[in-house]
Amino acid sequence: MTAAGKYWRIAIGVAVIAALIIVPMNFNRYGLFILSQWAVMTIAAMGLNLTLGYAGQVSLAQGAFVGIGAYAAAIMTTQGMPLIAALGVAIVLCFAIGWILGYPALRVQHHYLAFVTLAFSTLAFLVFRNEDWLTKGIYGISNIPRPNVLGFATSRPLPFYYFCLGSLGVVSLAMWWLIRSPWGRAFVALRENPVRALSLGIDTRRYTLMAFAIGSALGGVAGTLYAPLTQYIDPVPFNLSLSLDLLMMVIVGGSGFFFGPLLGAMIAVLLPEWLRFTQGYYLMLYAVAVMLLLIYSPSGILGILDRYLTERRTKVASALRAVTKSRLETAP
Amino acid sequence: MSNLLDLLVAGLATGAIYALVAVGFTLLWQTSQTINFAQGEFVMLPAFLMLAVMHAGAPFWLAIILGILLSLLLLGLGFKLLLVDPMLRHGVLPLAIATMALAIGMKEAVKQFFSAEASPFPSIVPAGDVWVLGRVVSLQSLGVLALAIAVVIGLTALLNRTSIGHQMQATAQNPTVARIIGVPVERMILLTFLINAFLVALASLLITPIYLAKFSSGEVLGQAAFIAAIVGGFNQVRGAIAGGLLIGVVDNLAAAYVSTQYRAAVPLILLIVIILFRPQGLLGRPEERTV
Numbered sequence: 001m002t003a004a005g006k007y008w009r010i011a012i013g014v015a016v017i018a019a020l021i022i023v024p025m026n027f028n029r030y031g032l033f034i035l036s037q038w039a040v041m042t043i044a045a046m047g048l049n050l051t052l053g054y055a056g057q058v059s060l061a062q063g064a065f066v067g068i069g070a071y072a073a074a075i076m077t078t079q080g081m082p083l084i085a086a087l088g089v090a091i092v093l094c095f096a097i098g099w100i101l102g103y104p105a106l107r108v109q110h111h112y113l114a115f116v117t118l119a120f121s122t123l124a125f126l127v128f129r130n131e132d133w134l135t136k137g138i139y140g141i142s143n144i145p146r147p148n149v150l151g152f153a154t155s156r157p158l159p160f161y162y163f164c165l166g167s168l169g170v171v172s173l174a175m176w177w178l179i180r181s182p183w184g185r186a187f188v189a190l191r192e193n194p195v196r197a198l199s200l201g202i203d204t205r206r207y208t209l210m211a212f213a214i215g216s217a218l219g220g221v222a223g224t225l226y227a228p229l230t231q232y233i234d235p236v237p238f239n240l241s242l243s244l245d246l247l248m249m250v251i252v253g254g255s256g257f258f259f260g261p262l263l264g265a266m267i268a269v270l271l272p273e274w275l276r277f278t279q280g281y282y283l284m285l286y287a288v289a290v291m292l293l294l295i296y297s298p299s300g301i302l303g304i305l306d307r308y309l310t311e312r313r314t315k316v317a318s319a320l321r322a323v324t325k326s327r328l329e330t331a332p
Numbered sequence: 333m334s335n336l337l338d339l340l341v342a343g344l345a346t347g348a349i350y351a352l353v354a355v356g357f358t359l360l361w362q363t364s365q366t367i368n369f370a371q372g373e374f375v376m377l378p379a380f381l382m383l384a385v386m387h388a389g390a391p392f393w394l395a396i397i398l399g400i401l402l403s404l405l406l407l408g409l410g411f412k413l414l415l416v417d418p419m420l421r422h423g424v425l426p427l428a429i430a431t432m433a434l435a436i437g438m439k440e441a442v443k444q445f446f447s448a449e450a451s452p453f454p455s456i457v458p459a460g461d462v463w464v465l466g467r468v469v470s471l472q473s474l475g476v477l478a479l480a481i482a483v484v485i486g487l488t489a490l491l492n493r494t495s496i497g498h499q500m501q502a503t504a505q506n507p508t509v510a511r512i513i514g515v516p517v518e519r520m521i522l523l524t525f526l527i528n529a530f531l532v533a534l535a536s537l538l539i540t541p542i543y544l545a546k547f548s549s550g551e552v553l554g555q556a557a558f559i560a561a562i563v564g565g566f567n568q569v570r571g572a573i574a575g576g577l578l579i580g581v582v583d584n585l586a587a588a589y590v591s592t593q594y595r596a597a598v599p600l601i602l603l604i605v606i607i608l609f610r611p612q613g614l615l616g617r618p619e620e621r622t623v
Contacts, residue, residue, distance in 0.1 A: 058425055104604070112562075116603070126594060130594065241436075244432055247429065247432065281440075281444055283436060284444060290430075294433070
């Protein structure tokens with residue numbers, strides 16, 4: 001990449017972050033709620049992107065992991081414990097469950113993880129609904145407090161939005177680091193060519209498992225933010241359709257692209273608000289659009305962009321080559 | 333004891349329907365690497381097609397015929413030409429995800445264009461009870477069981493006894509070699525899609541009178557079919573049949589002997605145990621692992 005391109009990217013990044021901080025300042029309560037929801041869902045989608053985009057595994061349980069995180073936060077903070085403790089519990093729990101689920105599934109074929117996580121998603125929903133003593137069942141848990149972060153109360157919508165945005169920033173940085181670490185490179189290696197990765201001495205199964213478990217843990221992180229955001233949770237939001245929604249977000253944005261989940265979550269969370277006039281037809285149109293997008297570009301919107309940029313770069317490069325060649329030929 | 337027998341008959345009846353759906357599911361996987369996550373919705377839709385025809389004033393028998401024809405057209409030909417063929421070159425997982433999107437689209441379309449409420453659906457087997465070996469058995473259960481078994485036997489005969497069946501098996505096992513020895517592979521793949529569409533239409537006809545026609549009823553059915561296919565053996569038709577019957581019986585027994593709250597959990601736990609200890613399924617043959 002050229003230096004100018006790099007500066008452009010940094011400038012765009014800074015502008016987007018500034019816009020995310022400044023623009024919502026005079027938003028009403030509902031607008032802030034939607035934006036906070038976008039930040040939370042992006043975290044969950046980023047986790048899924050690690051599983052799907054980098055390790056090439058379909059997980060249909062990301063919604064269940066969000067649910068586990070949300071219930072951990074709801075149960076612990078209503079008992080007076082701090083949110084950070086719930087966050088720790090959610091991460092450890094989701095990571096461990098991910099590991100246990102992935103271990104048998106990855107012994108077999110790649111689509112088995114999809115089946116196991118599908119089963120787990122339903123099981124988790126049954127537990128949320130039936131274990132009244134823990135989750136209050138269908139009545140749900142209400143009055144979930146919002147935390148104090150660094151001495152600031154986040155009970156009002158704007159501070160809480162900044163809290164979600166900040167968490168998204170921390171998760172993004174951690175993800176950025178992870179993808180560039182040897183681990184992240186191994187994840188990409190086993191997606192691109194598992195046989196070659198294996199022959200280079202990468203324990204593909206362990207890395208796949210690791211990607212899935214870390215991705216699941218990020219689902220838990222998103223859940224611990226979701227509970228104080230809505231301040232009331234019941235089992236319904238965490239059924240299979242949330243997992244499918246998250247999967248669609250990753251796919252639409254562009255699985256395997258760092259910014260894919262941010263874009264995908266934006267489309268999935270914000271677009272329905274703008275397309276209110278389509279009423280009930282929205283989800284149907286969305287599903288059709290996703291299918292068309294998948295046919296055209298399985299790597300999502302960013303995949304189209306990436307293809308376009310690569311083509312342009314090759315054109316520029318071959319033009320340059322042609323110029324150099326003609327110069328060499330005409331040179332005395 | 334007598335209760336147990338009733339549960340077994342009812343379980344086998346639902347299990348036979350699951351088997352029909354699971355067989356279609358494994359056929360698609362074998363011939364064209366399609367993991368159809370919309371298989372449950374494929375069972376949900378034909379009942380609504382038939383209801384729509386009946387609302388237009390047609391008699392039930394005509395609705396059945398038109399419903400099956402429409403499913404062959406939409407869920408067989410349309411599904412293959414419009415979604416599977418363009419997606420197949422992208423690989424197994426993008427196609428699987430596309431079928432998930434299809435499932436959402438189908439559910440929403442039925443909810444919007446038909447109804448969000450459950451609609452009653454007439455049964456092709458008359459209601460009532462018969463005495464079998466000195467016991468009262470529901471005629472509906474017996475009829476469903478008999479029809480489903482007849483279809484399964486017919487299908488097995490088609491696959492194992494006829495030339496077309498052998499060509500289909502050859503296509504499933506090794507398309508390249510099949511093409512070399514002159515099997516019209518493309519036509520055979522299309523045929524499996526049509527067979528799948530026929531099976532789901534039939535399953536729809538049999539199961540909808542029991543569970544009512546509802547836009548979301550495919551979720552449970554689809555999951556039962558996946559579990560049946562995997563428990564029985566993902567790469568074997570007989571495995572899917574055995575898995576379907578087993579899941580039907582286990583489901584009914586769980587409803588009676590486990591808490592109703594956790595009834596749905598029993599097949600799921602069975603699935604996880606099978607994947608843990610016998611990943612190729614009860615009757616399946618092992619496949620190479622790709623991860």
